[in-house]
Amino acid sequence: MAAGCQRETPPGSSPQDLMLTKAPASAIQPVTTGRNLSSGRYREVDIVIMRPAGVTEPIPVCVALHPRLGGAKWFLEVGVPDMLTKVVQAGADPFAVVAVDGGNWVGNKDDAPQRMLMEDLPSWLDYHDLASTPFSCLGIAEGGAGALNLARVPGMSAVAAISPNLYEQWSAANDSLVFADQADWQKREPLRHTTEYANLSVGVWCGTEDKEFIGPARAFAENTKAVATFAPGGHDNAYWTRVLPEALKFVGGVL
Known part of the structure; x- marks a missing residue:
């Protein structure tokens, strides 16, 4: 994996000024990490930009949403930069994962x-110098459900959901402690909005030993006519790492 490039806060600057100095294109690294102040989250957050090795020009973006217990750097831990480079070297048009x-x-x-x-x-x-509107999104577990929610916003071309945390019934959703109430679940649950994916390229992956989420994943794939892969595996890093190259290839195929 290529080394990252951490942007430090300039002396005397506020958190809103985290990116005052900009590297020339020739100095752009395959992996760039930093921290930005998010008005949506009311806190500073990590951002990780992963480009295919050797590509410095402006390129489209796939936004990646991590599992609940991870963070942005989780994608570095499982080797996404190398996976992305190999997908592009195999013939996909260059894109970044952010x-x-x-x-x-x-x-x-x-x-x-x-x-x-x-x-x-x-x-x-x-x-x-990346496209300001992502062309696709990819997510894992709770991030998989988050990616499916984000894809409901007009402008996306593709979405890849790996082991998405979906809930067919309110009782299961309530037990997850994720939603504020039943109305919140009805608003945000992708299984209750399947018609909204009709004009998207949708890919779904889920391990057959993922007892809690394999059923809802199958139901979502069937109702959206998604490209779906259900193979042996659980709700864990081993399965997610194994299928991530397929998911990257899938989103890259819409460019």
């Missing part, structure tokens, strides 16, 4: 990751 810290991707009134993605992220991408 991850940010999201916590609970459903969020609440005082911490809104989806608002961060829609209102904060575009300017962060533009600063780094």
Whole structure:
């Protein structure tokens, strides 16, 4: 994996000024990390930008949403930069994968990751000479459900959901402690909005030993006519790492 490039806060600057100095294109690294102040989340968050090795020109973006217990740097830990480079070397058009810290991707009134993605992220991408509107999104577990929610906003071309945390019934959703109430679940649950994915390229992956989420994943794939892969695996890093290259290839195929 290529080494990252951490942007430090200039002396005397505020958190809002985290990216005052900009590297020339020739100095752009395959991995860039930093911290930005998010108005949507009311806190500083990590941002990780992963480009294919050797590509420095402006390129489209796939935004990546981590599992609940991870963070933006989770994608570095599982080797996404190398996976991305190999996908592009195999023939896909170059694109970047950009991850940010999201916590609970459903969020609440005082911490809104989806608002961060829609209102904060575009300017962060533009600063780094990337397309300010992502063409696709990819998510894992709770991030998979978050990616499906984000894809409901007009403008996306593709979404890849790996082991998405979906809930067919309110009783299961309530037990997850993710949603504020039943109305919140009905508003945000992708299984209750399947017609909204009709004009998207949708990919779904889920391990057959993922007892809690394999059923809802199958139901979502069937109702959206998604490209779906259900193979042996659980709700864990081993399965997610195994299928991530397929998901990256899938989103890259819409460019």
